[in-house]
Amino acid sequence: xxxxxxxxxxxxxxxxxxxxxxxxxxxxxxxxxxxxxxxxxxxxxxxxxxxxxxxxxxxxxxxxxxxxxxxxxxxxxxxxxxxxxxxxxxxxxxxxxxxxxxxxxxxxxxxxxxxxxxxxxxxxxxxxxxxxxxxxxxxxxxxxxxxxxxxxxxxxxxxxxxxxxxxxxxxxxxxxxxxxxxxxxxxxxxxxxxxxxxxxxxxxxxxxxxxxxxxxxxxxxxxxxxxxxxxxxxxxxxxxxxxxxxxxxxxxxxxxxxxxxxxxxxxxxxxxxxxxxxxxxxxxxxxxxxxxxxxxxxxxxxxxxxxxxxxxxxxxxxxxxxxxxxxxxxxxxxxxxxxxxxxxxxxxxxxxxxxxxxxxxxxxxxxxxxxxxxxxxxxxxxxxxxxxxxxxxxxxxxxxxxxxxxxxxxxxxxxxxxxxxxxxxxxxxxxxxxxxxxxxxxxxxxxxxxxxxxxxxxxxxxxxxxxxxxxxxxxxxxxxxxxxxxxxxxxxxxxxxxxxxxxxxxxxxxxxxxxxxxxxxxxxxxxxxxxxxxxxxxxxxxxxxxxxxxxxxxxxxxxxxxxxxxxxxxxxxxxxxxxxxxxxxxxxxxxxxxxxxxxxxxx
Ligand code: BGC
Ligand code: BGC
Numbered sequence: 008x009x010x011x012x013x014x015x016x017x018x019x020x021x022x023x024x025x026x027x028x029x030x031x032x033x034x035x036x037x038x039x040x041x042x043x044x045x046x047x048x049x050x051x052x053x054x055x056x057x058x059x060x061x062x063x064x065x066x067x068x069x070x071x072x073x074x075x076x077x078x079x080x081x082x083x084x085x086x087x088x089x090x091x092x093x094x095x096x097x098x099x100x101x102x103x104x105x106x107x108x109x110x111x112x113x114x115x116x117x118x119x120x121x122x123x124x125x126x127x128x129x130x131x132x133x134x135x136x137x138x139x140x141x142x143x144x145x146x147x148x149x150x151x152x153x154x155x156x157x158x159x160x161x162x163x164x165x166x167x168x169x170x171x172x173x174x175x176x177x178x179x180x181x182x183x184x185x186x187x188x189x190x191x192x193x194x195x196x197x198x199x200x201x202x203x204x205x206x207x208x209x210x211x212x213x214x215x216x217x218x219x220x221x222x223x224x225x226x227x228x229x230x231x232x233x234x235x236x237x238x239x240x241x242x243x244x245x246x247x248x249x250x251x252x253x254x255x256x257x258x259x260x261x262x263x264x265x266x267x268x269x270x271x272x273x274x275x276x277x278x279x280x281x282x283x284x285x286x287x288x289x290x291x292x293x294x295x296x297x298x299x300x301x302x303x304x305x306x307x308x309x310x311x312x313x314x315x316x317x318x319x320x321x322x323x324x325x326x327x328x329x330x331x332x333x334x335x336x337x338x339x340x341x342x343x344x345x346x347x348x349x350x351x352x353x354x355x356x357x358x359x360x361x362x363x364x365x366x367x368x369x370x371x372x373x374x375x376x377x378x379x380x381x382x383x384x385x386x387x388x389x390x391x392x393x394x395x396x397x398x399x400x401x402x403x404x405x406x407x408x409x410x411x412x413x414x415x416x417x418x419x420x421x422x423x424x425x426x427x428x429x430x431x432x433x434x435x436x437x438x439x440x441x442x443x444x445x446x447x448x449x450x451x452x453x454x455x456x457x458x459x460x461x462x463x464x465x466x467x468x469x470x471x472x473x474x475x476x477x478x479x480x481x482x483x484x485x486x487x488x489x490x491x492x493x494x495x496x497x498x499x500x501x502x503x504x505x506x507x508x509x510x511x512x513x514x515x516x517x518x519x520x521x522x523x524x525x526x527x528x529x530x531x532x533x534x535x536x537x538x539x540x541x542x543x544x545x546x547x548x549x550x551x552x553x554x555x556x557x558x559x560x561x562x563x564x565x566x567x568x569x570x571x572x573x574x575x576x577x578x579x580x581x582x583x584x585x586x587x588x589x590x591x592x593x594x595x596x597x598x599x600x601x602x603x604x605x606x607x608x609x610x
Contacts, residue, residue, distance in 0.1 A: 028368075035363045039356060041106060046070045047359045048341050051315075053113065053294060054334045055325040056080045056093075066100040066110070069338055072362060075113040075323060076122060076160075077297065078442025078495065085124045085440070087158055087385040091377035094159030098375055108363070109371035111213070113162040113294070113323075117181060117438050118553055119147075119394070120154040125386040125451040127154065127554060128435045129394045132167060132193075133531060134401035134550035136184035136574030137602070141196035143397050148200025150390045152212040157381035161369060162213040164261060164294075166197035168248025169218065171532075173228030173585040174575065177499025180436060180531030180551055182223050184574030185587045186599060187247045195251040202256055207370035209378055216252040218263030218296060220278055221245045228585065230497035231264035241267065250287060258291030258365045262319070264299050274303045279318035292320035292361035298333075299323070307333075308340045315341065315350050320358035386452050391555055398549075398558025403571040404603040406546040411523045413565025413605060414484060420469040421460065422479035422522075425513050427488035427529040428472065429457040436531055436551035437495030444493030453554025456488050456527065463560040475509070476516030485517035486563075489539075490529035503581060504534045511539065518542045527559065533577040537596070548573070565605065572602040 039047075049070035057080045059065050066074075074097060076082070082093045094112060101110040120126040129135075129147050138144070148166075155163060170190050171182035183193045194216065203211035221241055225232030234241070249260065262279060263272045272278065273295055283289045295314065300322055304310040314322070324334045344350040384390065404412070414421070427433040432449035434456070440449050454462070461470055471478055479485045489510035517524045523544040528534065531551055540546055548571075549559055561567045576586045577597035588599040 031364060031367045034367050035360050038106065038108070038363055039359060042359070044342060044345060044355070045338070046106060047355050048338050050108065050359050050362050051321050051341070051355070052334055052338060053321050053323045055323075056082065058324065058326045058334065060332060062097055063100050066097060067103050069334070070104045070106070070108070071110065071334075072108070073111045073113060073321060077325060078115055078122070078438060085122065087123055087125060087382055090123055090158035090160070091382050095376045098159065102375070107372070109366060109375060111162050111366060111371065112160045113164055113215070114155065114160050115165065115438055116151050116155055116160075116163045117165045117167065118435075119151050120158065120160070120385065121439050123154070123158060123385065124440065127386055127390045127394050128439055128450060128453065129553045130397050130401050131180040131436055131531065131551040131553070132183045133180040133574055134552060135193055135397065136182070136189050137403050137550065137571035138397060138400040139189065139572055140400055141192050143400060144193045144196040145200035146393050147397060148197045148214075149203065150393050152201045152203070153210045153381050154385045154390065155212050156210055156378050157383070157385045159377035160212070161371065162215065162259070163201055164215045164217060165201070166194045166214065167217050168194035168252060169223035170244055170248070171223040171575075172244070172587055173225070174504060174532040174578065175228030175501055175584060176223065176225070177230050177494055177496055177501070178222070185576065186574070187244050189574060191247040191251040194248045195255040198252050198255040198257045206258070206368045207373070209374045210381060211369075213259055213365060213369060214257050215259040215261050215294065216249055216257045217261035218265070218272075219249060219260050219283065220263060220272060221267050222263040222265050225265050228500065230500050233266045233269060235268055249283070253287055253289050258368070259294060260289065260291065261294050261296055262299065264296050264302065271303055273299050273319060274313040274317045276317040284318060290361070291365060292358065293318060294321040295319055295323045297323050298325050307336055308344065311337060311340050312344050312349050315344075315354060315358070320361050391452070394553055395555040395558040395561070398552040398555050399561050399567045401550060401552065401571050402559065402562050402569055403548040403573055403601070404545070404569040405548055405597060405601070406540060406543065407603055408544045411484065411525060411544040412563060414525070414563050416463060416468070416564055417465045418468055418483040420471065420482045421464070422482035422485045422517070423457050423460055423470060423472045423488070424474065424476040424479070424485065424517060425488040426474050426509065427456070427490050427527070428486075429455045431455050431554055431556070432493060433490065433529050434552050434556055435554065436491070436493045437499065439493065443495050443498060446492055450554065454556040456556040456559050459556040459560035460486065460563070462557065463564050474513070476513035479517050479520045479522060482520070482522055485520070485522050485524045486527065487513055487517055487524060488527045488529060489513065491531055491534070494531075499531065504532065504584070506534060506536065506539055514539050514542050525563070533575050535578065535581060537579065568606070569602060569604045572600045573597055575599065577601070
């Protein structure tokens with residue numbers, strides 16, 4: 008009996024001490040042995056939802072490994088329930104394949120589960136950079152993961168750890184800032200929050216650190232452009248986010264559309280394989296950017312060959328080459344490349360091992376369908392509170408003459424103006440419901456800044472409102488919300504970052520009434536603000552705060568203090584751009600880290 012017991016204890020200790028990864032490796036090996044070449048290539052194929060001709064037929068026929076919902080890949084019902092139902096339907100098809108490997112679904116939940124109507128929209132990364140607070144970033148990522156899993160989705164193409172070095176770039180707001188130090192800390196915090204303590208947790212989702220490497224360093228800030236720096240600069244400025252991401256447990260990454268000294272990243276074997284996978288020991292998998300491999304060669308076959316051989320593990324495929332069914336070309340051509348020994352079988356096996364290892368670590372098979380409990384929490388009050396807290400921490404006070412702020416809740420009358428005052432869409436910016444975002448009431452739920460002000464003041468206080476700043480007569484103070492209209496990616500590249508004429512006119516109209524003017528700027532980056540700064544008594548950089556405009560009022564009315572610090576050096580003129588801390592000549596309007604508080608004495 009004793010012997011049996013001892014044997015049992017011994018067995019138990021052995022079983023428990025066996026690292027989990029070993030058993031996952033064994034499962035991966037076993038699965039890989041059973042797979043045909045077609046099934047392996049299927050795992051390496053990610054198709055945009057709208058590009059699949061017949062979901063039932065093609066998910067099964069090609070044993071597709073992944074589906075994504077692109078920024079504008081609308082499903083017919085974009086409510087949380089609608090998303091969950093579509094997700095469940097597609098996942099059911101994966102269970103009709105021979106090996107029943109679950110699909111992994113990817114989205115750009117870059118500031119909340121932002122394609123879903125009614126999901127909480129958090130401030131964009133530039134605003135989180137202003138918080139300098141990894142704890143709030145971790146919380147945001149955890150809430151985002153929970154909202155995603157509520158609709159089934161298990162994979163987020165985030166965090167973007169671009170180090171944005173030129174404000175002309177339309178993706179500046181997707182970056183935590185110009186300083187690699189801020190980016191690496193907040194990027195790692197995002198990975199931790201998104202993936203939780205264990206990837207197999209049903210409320211965790213897979214993070215995807217992007218865009219490797221140097222996306223924020225392109226010449227003239229051109230989106231998808233060329234980053235012309237030496238390797239030492241590439242490594243010190245742009246690499247730290249990935250090193251920390253790997254340490255934080257990131258298991259997927261996305262190469263950048265951009266080039267390094269003329270070589271496109273999707274074909275850069277040195278950086279993708281030698282540096283990332285070998286030197287940095289990245290064990291996860293690489294998913295391409297949207298149709299990015301198509302840019303490597305006008306011949307799609309050669310493009311596939313170059314990217315897979317460079318180290319790409321999964322291709323993200325919308326309708327490429329102006330035609331539908333690009334994924335069928337990808338599958339057919341890659342199969343032929345393997346048969347002709349242009350792509351070694353060992354490369355295919357390596358890619359599939361990486362993908363399966365993530366899928367098994369996530370226990371996707373054990374949590375196949377959308378989580379009903381989490382579905383009920385999408386857009387909940389608790390989740391909105393996290394966003395509101397982030398908004399408060401992200402506001403940067405640039406000017407506060409005669410302590411015009413904080414505002415009094417008992418003032419007689421405020422005049423609120425500007426095209427951003429009553430526009431949740433402008434607060435949210437790009438990547439909100441649609442790829443490019445839109446102004447107005449872009450999503451259900453949330454609070455505009457105008458509404459937030461109304462919610463905060465006393466019953467006796469009157470609030471008047473006009474877009475152009477007229478009608479401010481007899482007000483104690485004017486509050487003007489101006490800034491950029493929503494955009495995403497290359498659509499946001501700008502050579503002129505001045506405020507629009509209508510914004511400047513609105514400031515002029517308010518100023519003409521001789522009342523103190525508080526300007527709140529909604530923007531994805533520093534803008535050229537000299538004249539409006541002069542005309543204003545107080546000036547707040549609010550970035551793109553998302554749906555929870557109440558967080559802005561919380562600070563304007565002094566329930567909370569300002570604590571945000573600039574994540575970018577603020578240029579005086581366009582001629583100064585790019586301007587970054589560490590430049591030989593550094594004379595910005597406001598330096599990196601600038602930000603006033605109510606305690607500070609300002610004149
Ligand atoms: C962007 C990526 C994004 C992908 C999928 C691309 O255009 O560069 O950041 O993840 O689209 O929407
Ligand atoms: C998609 C986005 C993608 C973009 C790239 C859009 O149509 O919806 O997800 O990032 O194209 O060009």
